[in-house]
Amino acid sequence: MKLKIKDLRNGMRRVDVTGKILEISEPREVTSRYSGARHRVATAILADDSGKIKLTLWNKQIDQVSVNDTVQIENGY
Template identity: 45%
Template sequence: MKISDLKPKQNNVDVEGLIKSIGEIKSFVKFGREIRVANAVLEDESGFIKLTLWNEDIKKFKEGDKIKITNGFVNEFMGEIQLTAGKFGKIEKILIEEEKQEEYF
């Protein structure tokens, strides 16, 4: 699926893209647990979308990483569409050819 095809309230979304930027990490306490969140910008050839990264996912990725989101969820917050892995989805880094070669040697 392409980013330009994403609409609010879609679930079970599979999309690939490049992380163009990651914003400031914010934290808050909910139900006695610290929650961390950061907004990133995910881009493919069709456009871009705000990607919400939660907790451990924030540390796993950096600007310039190519990622794949499986079973993601699209919502709308303050008039802006956002993509997140949510409880049931996952985000994985996609190795580009140069990285694959480095791992081989």
């Protein structure tokens, strides 16, 4: 279901959103409680004409986007 950022609500699943990356934090390392694996994670700010949200980027996703890129999130939650 394609939505504007202003229409997103906590707990929604399988949503599609398109927006522009305004900023990306420095990646940090976290360790999974379940598997013990180490992962890189960063927080991006995604915006459209209706608002802004935080977007969590994991591992390879961090290197696949840059500030000012327009991205489409599919099946997000």
